[in-house]
Structures are given as structure tokens and as C-alpha cells.
Amino acid sequence: MTTLLAFTVLVALVGVERVAELVVSVRNAAWSKERGGVESGLGHFPFMVVLHTGLLVGALVEAWVRRPDVPSVLAWSMLALVVASQALRWWCIGTLGRRWNTRVIVVPGLPPVTGGPYRLVRHPNYVAVVVEGIALPLVHAAWITAVVFTVLNAGLLAVRIRVEDRALATLPRTSEAAGA
Template sequence: MEMMLWLILSLIIFQRIGELILAARNRKWMLEQGAKEWGSSHYYLFILLHALFFLSVIAEYTWTSFTFQPIFYPALFLFVVLQGMRVWCISTLGKRWNTRILVLPDEKPINRGLYKYIKHPNYVIVFFELMVIPVLFHAYATALVFPFLHLMVLTVRIPEEEKALRERV
């Protein structure tokens, strides 16, 4: 079981690194298309939040005794569902998906996929991931603290994103 948990955590971390690479590639493409970047001064908060999140999961898992609990399977199922929704968001936005705020001139916001039903679906997904991932590793303190830290960062991020969408280049 322990080896499987380390494998799951490694896959999640590699997935996130892959997403950062994809975001960098998409950012380059968008800037070449004339996009304007907003809110870069707070971007480090996302990087810091997610780096500390994974360190917290690892520390809590390592420093506490792990005993298998039946909550693992529902949490794993919910995590898989959230990953499907995450992929749906990324594929809906295509080259416009990013971890930064970039707006192409004169382009209307995407209003399909999950974006048709929820204004900021990726942020909602991440909120729940920050609860569910730690539960897989019995990192319950992490599961309580990091979703709320995420909400605190969003109090800066979402107004900046909304401003960028309103003022489009």
C-alpha cells in the first residue's frame, strides 16, 4: 500500500509539473498572438501555495502512522472525477489554458464546457483537490488548511482576472 501511495503522489506531482510546462508553452503562444498578461505580481503565491501543499502532504504522511481507512476509496474515486473535470477545463480552453492570467485582444471569454455552468471551474476543482489529495495520505491537517489558503489567494486572483476580462486589451 505504501508503494502505491508514493506512486500516486509522484504521478500527481509529475502531472502538475507537466501542466506548468504546458502553461509556459501556451503563455508563449498567447503572447505571440498579442495577449496581455495581468496579475503577474501575485503569481508567486500560487507557486508557493502548491509547493507548500505537496511538502505538507509528504511531511504529514511521513510523520504520522498510516493505517488504511475505508475513506481511501471514496477519496480516490473523487480524485479521479476531479482529474476528469480538470482535463475537461484544460481541453475546453486549449491553447488559452494557463496558470497565469492572459487575455487575447478582442476575444470573448470561453463559454462552453464547464465554463458554461461555472465561471471559474478550475479554481473550484483545485479547492476540492486540496481537500481530497491529503485525505488519500491521511494528511488531515493539510486537508483542512490548504483549501482555505487557496481561497485567500483567490481573493486576489479572481478580482484581477475579472478586471482583465472586463478591460480586454
């Protein structure tokens, strides 16, 4: 199998993983809304969907059009970071449980989750997104996609984190907040 074909399979697998996330997200968003969950940040969400879809499409288009030579050390090190970012993302999903979704929805009265990766970093899922946004395209030396996604994602995250922090500030702070 050529490296370009292998990269295409990798990006397709990440796409399948995104579909799995969406299934979990829709189920969890419904759970939150059934419990009075309040959604914030509706304005930036469509841009987020387009940007994340663009990451996958852009990486493939760039790799197929440019057909760069890819040093194996770059490919393997970036693949390791892609796998690590997926592990971190699913650790976040598992830690948040029913409260995880792709939107900003908080259920009034539930304390913030401070266990798992949230005891180490305030927004670990966004760490995973940043790492993946750089590493996935670079598995096949698609550096233009990595740079464009990273710059646009920085602007998006500035908005998203502000919205999320505002929403989380409405939740009670208790000593029992360590669980999901």
C-alpha cells in the same frame, strides 16, 4: 504495496501531471503573448506556485511523519474525488485550448470562452483545485495539510478570481463566445 507507499506514488503522479500542465502552460502563454496577450496578477503568482508545491510536499511529509490509520472508505472516496478533479481540470484545459495557462493572460479581441465546463460554472478550474486540495491529502488522512491548504487557497483564490474577472471584463462579449 503499503498504503503509504501507494499514496507516495499517487502524489508523485500528481506531481508529474503538474509538470505536464507546466509544459502546456508555457507553450500556451507564449502563444497568447505572441498575439498581444496581456498578463495580470503577477504579484500573487509566486505564492500560488509555493502553495501548490506545498500541497504535494505537505501531504507526503504529514503522511510519513504521522503515519495515520486510514479507513479504506476515506481513501477510496477521496481517490475518486482526486480523479474527478483531474478530469475536470483537463476538461478546462481542453476547452480553453491555447488560451489555458497557469497565469492570467488575456488576448485582446478574443471573446471569453463559455463552452465546456464554463457554461456550467464561471471558474471550473478553481473548483478542481479546491476539491483536489481537500481530497488529495485525505487519501492518506493528512487532514492538517488539507486544512492548511484549503484556508490559504481560499485567500489566494479571492485575489486570483478578482484579478481574473477584471482581466476577462476587458474582452468583448459576443454570441460567438461559446467556442475556444
